[in-house]
Amino acid sequence: MPATLLPKVRPLPPSKTAKDNPDPAQRRAAPYPAGSAFERAFAAFAHWTAHTSGTPLTFVLALALIGVWAVTGPLFHFSDTWQLVINTGTTIITFLMVFLIQNTQNRDGLAIQVKLDELVRAVETANNRFVGIEKLTEREVEEMQEDCAEDAGPPRRKPRRRG
Numbered sequence: 001m002p003a004t005l006l007p008k009v010r011p012l013p014p015s016k017t018a019k020d021n022p023d024p025a026q027r028r029a030a031p032y033p034a035g036s037a038f039e040r041a042f043a044a045f046a047h048w049t050a051h052t053s054g055t056p057l058t059f060v061l062a063l064a065l066i067g068v069w070a071v072t073g074p075l076f077h078f079s080d081t082w083q084l085v086i087n088t089g090t091t092i093i094t095f096l097m098v099f100l101i102q103n104t105q106n107r108d109g110l111a112i113q114v115k116l117d118e119l120v121r122a123v124e125t126a127n128n129r130f131v132g133i134e135k136l137t138e139r140e141v142e143e144m145q146e147d148c149a150e151d152a153g154p155p156r157r158k159p160r161r162r163g
Contacts (some may be wrong), residue, residue, distance in 0.1 A: 043107065050104040053097065 024161050035043075040115040052058055113134050120126045133141055 043103070046100045046103040046106075049097070049100045053101075 066086070069082075073082060117131045120128060120131050130144070133144060136144075
């Protein structure tokens, strides 16, 4: 991309550049106070659980557990207790996973929002009115989207390739 087409970026103040504080953990901790030990532990556990639950090994282990449960059906004469074991186990796991995964998604969404806000703030030609719009109502965001579409003009069509 030619240099003339690149957006102008405002430099960060000297105290906030990566060069002055190369360790990411220190950069994160320096300007903002850390959460409580419980919050940090819960965040780490939620992140680990969300990551681990999405791995192929976890899927295979869950499949094996269901296989063992199914194979033991004749041993327990397919009793109500036998069915209750799998129903209760899956219900408890699902209930807890909802909160852990939601916590991870909330943090990820917030981190992305902060990064986008910083980009909007740093680019001179960007409109700072977009910083923090995630706190607006859905209708207000839709109105801003319509304004942006009007400012951008009519949609451009890609030329068809002739083969």
